[in-house]
Amino acid sequence: MPRQPVRVHIFNQSYTLLADDDAGEVQEIAHQIDELMTSIANRTSSGDSTRVAVLACLHLADQLRAAEKKLRSFEDKSEQIAAMLENALSDA
Numbered sequence: 001m002p003r004q005p006v007r008v009h010i011f012n013q014s015y016t017l018l019a020d021d022d023a024g025e026v027q028e029i030a031h032q033i034d035e036l037m038t039s040i041a042n043r044t045s046s047g048d049s050t051r052v053a054v055l056a057c058l059h060l061a062d063q064l065r066a067a068e069k070k071l072r073s074f075e076d077k078s079e080q081i082a083a084m085l086e087n088a089l090s091d092a
Contacts (some may be wrong), residue, residue, distance in 0.1 A: 011037040011049055036060075 003018040008030035019026040036059065041052045 010034045011041070011052065013049075 003020055004023055006017050006019045006023045006026045008015050008017060008027055010030050010033050015030075017026055017030070033056065037049075037052050037056050040055050040059070041047060044052070044055070046052070
């Protein structure tokens with residue numbers, strides 16, 4: 001499937017991005033980023049877009065790290081459950 005251009009608006013700037021699949025999903029992500037950056041700009045005294053973008057990146061990186069930790073925890077629990085099932089089945 002060919003990539004399709006998608007026009008988005010993030011923090012008072014327009015961008016044309018290429019979407020592999022769902023253009024609506026790209027627009028939704030861009031909207032969420034725009035809301036995040038606007039929220040950060042409203043809470044800081046600086047209107048500098050670079051500073052706002054860096055703070056937004058830090059926020060998203062923190063969310064990603066938390067999600068990765070949770071995923072590792074689920075993977076660990078899944079391995080523990082699989083081992084318990086194997087033990088239970090071998091004892092039966």
